[in-house]
Amino acid sequence: MRTSIATVCLSGGLVQKMYAAAEAGFDAIEIFEPDLIAAPQSPEEIRALASRLGLTLDLYQPFRDAEGVDEAAFGDVLHRAEAKFRLMQRLGMDLMLVCSNVGTATVDDDEVSAGQLRRLSDLAATYGIRLAYEALAWGRFVDDYRRSWRIVELADHPNVGICLDSFHILSRGHDPKQIEDIPAEKIFFLQLADAPALSMDVLSWSRHHRLFPGEGSFDLPAFLGHVLRAGYDGPLSLEVFNDTFRQTDPVRTARQAQRSLRWLADRTAELLGEEAGPLPRLPEVTAPEAFDFVEIKAADTSGVEVLLEQLGFDFGGRHRSKQVRLWTWGSARVVCNDVPSASPEPHIAAVGFDVADSDPAAERAARLMAPPVHRRTYAGEQALRAFTSPDGTEVFLSHAEDWIGEFDGGVSRPDGNAARIDHVNLVQPWHSFDEAVLFYTSVLSLTPQPTQEVAGPAGLVRSQVMSSPAGGVRLPLNLLPNGQQGQAQHFALACRDIIEVVAAARERGLRPLKVPGNYYDDLVARFGLADDLVATLRDLDLLYDRDADGEYLHCYTETVGEVFFELVERRDRYDGYGAGNAPVRLVSQAG
Numbered sequence: 001m002r003t004s005i006a007t008v009c010l011s012g013g014l015v016q017k018m019y020a021a022a023e024a025g026f027d028a029i030e031i032f033e034p035d036l037i038a039a040p041q042s043p044e045e046i047r048a049l050a051s052r053l054g055l056t057l058d059l060y061q062p063f064r065d066a067e068g069v070d071e072a073a074f075g076d077v078l079h080r081a082e083a084k085f086r087l088m089q090r091l092g093m094d095l096m097l098v099c100s101n102v103g104t105a106t107v108d109d110d111e112v113s114a115g116q117l118r119r120l121s122d123l124a125a126t127y128g129i130r131l132a133y134e135a136l137a138w139g140r141f142v143d144d145y146r147r148s149w150r151i152v153e154l155a156d157h158p159n160v161g162i163c164l165d166s167f168h169i170l171s172r173g174h175d176p177k178q179i180e181d182i183p184a185e186k187i188f189f190l191q192l193a194d195a196p197a198l199s200m201d202v203l204s205w206s207r208h209h210r211l212f213p214g215e216g217s218f219d220l221p222a223f224l225g226h227v228l229r230a231g232y233d234g235p236l237s238l239e240v241f242n243d244t245f246r247q248t249d250p251v252r253t254a255r256q257a258q259r260s261l262r263w264l265a266d267r268t269a270e271l272l273g274e275e276a277g278p279l280p281r282l283p284e285v286t287a288p289e290a291f292d293f294v295e296i297k298a299a300d301t302s303g304v305e306v307l308l309e310q311l312g313f314d315f316g317g318r319h320r321s322k323q324v325r326l327w328t329w330g331s332a333r334v335v336c337n338d339v340p341s342a343s344p345e346p347h348i349a350a351v352g353f354d355v356a357d358s359d360p361a362a363e364r365a366a367r368l369m370a371p372p373v374h375r376r377t378y379a380g381e382q383a384l385r386a387f388t389s390p391d392g393t394e395v396f397l398s399h400a401e402d403w404i405g406e407f408d409g410g411v412s413r414p415d416g417n418a419a420r421i422d423h424v425n426l427v428q429p430w431h432s433f434d435e436a437v438l439f440y441t442s443v444l445s446l447t448p449q450p451t452q453e454v455a456g457p458a459g460l461v462r463s464q465v466m467s468s469p470a471g472g473v474r475l476p477l478n479l480l481p482n483g484q485q486g487q488a489q490h491f492a493l494a495c496r497d498i499i500e501v502v503a504a505a506r507e508r509g510l511r512p513l514k515v516p517g518n519y520y521d522d523l524v525a526r527f528g529l530a531d532d533l534v535a536t537l538r539d540l541d542l543l544y545d546r547d548a549d550g551e552y553l554h555c556y557t558e559t560v561g562e563v564f565f566e567l568v569e570r571r572d573r574y575d576g577y578g579a580g581n582a583p584v585r586l587v588s589q590a591g
């Protein structure tokens with residue numbers, strides 16, 4: 001599998017982009033013309049650098065407004081093209097992308113467009129250059145790959161084929177299955193991009209919001225499956241126009257891009273089975289169905305430990321060699337760590353996921369270029385496998401049975417209300433939110449749920465949950481408004497009877513986050529709950545939600561440093577997070 005990336009995906013100057021692409025292991029790049037024009041290096045220097053870096057220059061793009069024009073205008077097109085063919089010769093390149101006319105087309109006639117592409121191909125052939133014709137989703141007349149293919153077929157020239165771009169096809173809802181009817185030798189190039197589901201004009205969607213495969217909501221494995229079934233064996237090239245990636249570290253973006261292709265190849269191979277050919281597979285990992293532990297770090301974790309005890313956790317002992325203490329409540333395990341770290345404030349530093357088999361899971365993470373975490377272990381201690389996620393939280397692949405004996409704690413008291421970790425909510429920096437979605441999708445096989453937005457007093461909070469098929473692991477990723485980062489990560493503990501748990505916790509001194517009276521008046525109006533239930537909710541500062549699947553009762557603790565806790569009780573098959581209550585929480589927390 002040859003991998004390629006368009007320079008438009010990365011920030012920086014052309015040379016910087018090339019170093020980043022090479023560093024991330026790409027075989028090739030597409031040169032996006034504005035990058036070359038702005039570069040201080042000559043085409044010969046760029047060519048030599050590519051060769052030194054082991055990159056091939058696979059596509060020069062884009063050449064615009066070539067076809068569907070009147071004869072006078074077409075003379076100018078040939079003139080403009082010839083200058084580009086000369087430039088491509090200096091670069092040592094032989095494939096140019098011609099995108100469907102968006103600006104100057106006046107003739108809506110396939111025969112005319114085909115004739116012009118044929119003449120352009122004749123000229124290209126004299127320079128040893130081939131043309132890949134791409135239907136842009138907003139093309140003036142040609143905005144559908146089936147039409148661009150018909151025109152290429154009519155042009156009937158060995159130097160013209162088509163370029164397929166997943167964005168233009170999937171954003172318009174065009175059926176990609178008919179790609180299989182195109183002869184492989186006529187698919188000259190393949191560009192891949194994902195995108196979030198948005199309802200907006202396709203041009204703005206394409207120029208600002210494209211994502212790497214696995215980060216959005218297009219079905220890229222199915223799409224690539226059709227292209228490979230057609231027999232395409234050229235490079236898989238990423239072409240992602242994205243406002244965030246244009247301003248973040250190109251080396252990191254390029255690695256993220258390479259990770260996305262490795263994930264995509266694996267998913268497509270899975271889908272195609274025998275037909276997949278030489279697509280590289282990743283070691284298989286079944287999504288974890290339980291959290292193993294959460295680690296909280298702080299210069300002083302005592303405030304957190306007081307809260308844990310009030311909630312109902314038992315002290316699970318000190319670690320044999322490390323300065324960490326364990327707290328347990330049912331299958332919920334929290335490790336408190338006083339070792340100095342990035343922030344002195346209490347924060348979630350690590351999350352352990354109970355994966356069925358940690359060796360292949362770790363091998364898979366390594367193949368996906370997840371940075372490994374090294375922690376000192378002593379003789380007789382379990383060397384746990386861990387990787388750093390994009391936001392810096394360490395992700396452990398672990399089983400409590402393997403490490404719990406390293407703590408000197410006693411047995412927890414029996415508790416009919418024993419909790420388990422229901423979800424862990426991690427705040428994401430704005431520049432790595434999409435990368436985090438791909439990280440958890442690819443490394444842990446979690447599935448992204450639809451994005452939600454919640455209004456808080458300081459701005460909108462964007463939230464996307466990554467979850468396992470049976471809902472045992474739920475990982476809401478939150479993007480906070482500007483200036484609110486570094487605040488308010490939390491994890492939720494699910495119990496059987498929250499009313500009993502909160503009443504007991506209050507006896508131990510817990511003060512849940514205060515909920516305003518207006519909220520309970522509204523609950524009565526919305527759900528018509530019985531008076532005594534509303535009185536209990538009000539008394540205990542419990543929040544409530546209900547949908548067709550069941551009910552959700554929950555409450556929050558106050559925030560200590562950067563963390564707070566949530567208690568939840570899911571009734572029946574309720575699968576949400578009380579999103580409607582989030583504005584109330586956010587205002588209370590802003591206090």
Ligand SMILES: O=C(O)c1ccc(O)c(O)c1
Nearest residue numbers: 061062099134165207239
């Ligand atoms: O947005 C554009 O103009 C544009 C240019 C070249 C492409 O390959 C493409 O998909 C979009």
Ligand SMILES: [Mg+2]
Nearest residue numbers: 134165191239
């Ligand atoms: Mg394209």
